[in-house]
Amino acid sequence: MAKLDRVVMNQAWTCSVSSTVSFLPAGISDHTPTLLDIANDIRISRPFKFLNCWPSSKTFSDNVSFVWTQRHYGKKISFLFQKLKALRAPLRSLHKDEFSNLDKRVIAARNTLLDCQTSILETGGSTLLFRQEKVLLEEFKLYGLLRLRLSTNVPNSSTFSLMMVLPNIFTLLSKKESTTDTADNLPSSLFQQGTLQPCHTSILIAAITDDEILEALKYIDRNKSPRVDGFSSGFFLDTWGTVGHDFCAAARDYFVTGVMPKAANSTLITLVPKVTVGIH
Template identity: 25%
Template sequence: MRLPFDSVVVNLSADIWVLFSAPIACTIIGNSSQHITLLVHHPWLPRSLCFSFVHARCTMEERRILWQDLLTDKPTSLPWCVCGDFNVIIDPHEKRGGRPFARAEGMELLSFMEEAEVFDAGFSGSSYTWCNNRRGRERIWKRLDRLLINGAFSDAVSSVSVAHLARHPSDHAPLRIGLASRMDNKPRPFRFLNLWTDRKDLLEVIRNAWQLECTGSPLRKLCSKLVKARRVIQEWNKEAFGNIFIAVHRAESDLLAAENRVEEDESGDAQVELQKAQAKLRLALSNEERFWSQKARVKWLRHGDRNSKYFHATVQQRRVQGAIHRMQNESGAWVEDDEGIASMAVRYFSELFSEPGGASGDLLHLIPRIVTGDDNETLETCPSLEEVKRVIFAMDGDSSAGPDGFTGKFFTFAWEVIAHDVYQAVLSFFCGAELPRFITSTSIVLIPKACGDIAKTGVIATDGFCQG
């Protein structure tokens, strides 16, 4: 049988074959009896990609050699993915049947992943990729095959999908890996960055925007002013901060130039310029770290060494594993295009949230009366300005922004400017005013929990801070 490929490379034991066709070109940079590492070139790629294909042995002693070989091949900065049969699992959910999973079993692969700085790209399809094909209680399923990628690979290929296909006739399921740019060039919503509050001139920018004359109820006035503030903050940010990642690169270049000057010029002016460049880089790196910290929403890590790399990796892993690449519709067919997946999600949740509820009037007698008349009167009493302020300042300023894009930090930072309008909006709510769509809108985020089944998809709803 002739396969439609131009070239093939194999590892030392000839149990890993990599077939490819022009214009793809491959260079072997690592080879052993358990793996082969290739540098892949293509005219359409902005830079080369590094791929390691593995077929691990069954014993821990032999796999130690594999981990060391892979770490030797690890690229310093190139995108890198490691895929294949690792012959080991890392979690009890990756096994069914046989003896119970011991945590020590997964430590070797977890240790390698930590040292190699790679993470699991996730999957869709069956939960397991291997079965011993025995009957009854002797049958064992495991997820032995997976795709691991580093942060550079996640940046280079914005959408990575891994599908577990049918095992038959093998005991292993083939992995279908898709690389696409589905999430590229999509409009990015406004998100208030808490690091902006370091600039005192932001408060004046908000104050000027807040002078907008508005008509309507206090709630609608607040919404209109928030929309105006959002626009002017975006324009202000272009001048005040710009692209924080480009700022880091520029600061690094300026520091290098200043260091080179000091090597040739020991004057006081050269030393001053060096110190300014160092301070500029520290500020740029601090802004970058705080950006990724807010994106990662990791609240238990506050102090210590620079954490930008960790925060960035957390965001990348969440983004890759949280992407939904396909859904199974009511007839069992797989839907893989963006429009089809979106249509399924909208239809499912529209039907779910519009289902008529059963009559509950005859069940009221089962609910104990805990709130007294005095308590109810207290709850209905309009709060004071100080009470509203106390509640807003007690809320988490680092929580995720809602559809309006504003975090709690915005409201505490700009309180002296926005306090009156916020308080009037609260009083309007207590008086029974209708809530505008701007206030009631909610962002619904689907989190894959079961492969392909939208009914088992986790849902996170983020409300605006005004709803909190």
């Protein structure tokens, strides 16, 4: 019987990766399951995503402000993308320094607190021990709170980013234009005539304001559908005083030019396994 299944690799793979291939019994299928065993420890970088706990860091605002003061070039939407891309590295470093391995940090802080409290019970306590207990208690509560905030983020497959923020902003603002209170107050005879007067058309084509953009942004949940860049609507709300001007400029630019970069509508396709644990 002819063998239907093959594994193909190029020279670059064979030179850099040590691997073996095993063909498993086919069972009732026409195809044989193929198992690729990679001996090398290949590190796969995780996609960037904004975490709700980051704004609680004392250095978060400084990182955002520093990147936002750097000079960038290009169209207004591209200008915004460049700044967000440059912000990823500082935020990754912040996460590594202050928010990585929170489970271990919580356990370590708890054990240190219990050791201090044990010493107080055994010795009757002292001013130094009571002060130390207070500091350790606050540290333990802080790590527990950070872990809770981290758990409120949707997993990687639900990261909500600028790629979703801007299209949603445009959709919400477009809907707002058609349901504005000013339009509701137009005289009914206007619609019966079938034509609009210049004074009325000027209302319908009025420029979008920054307040309307911010209001539309607030309608979007902090965590939503997966996109590419990883920045959530929560990021823009938390840093609005710094990034709001550029965000509004990018949103208004779309309504003026009608041009949206392909990246703004790009997305990720994630394969979700049908079983909890894969079996060979």
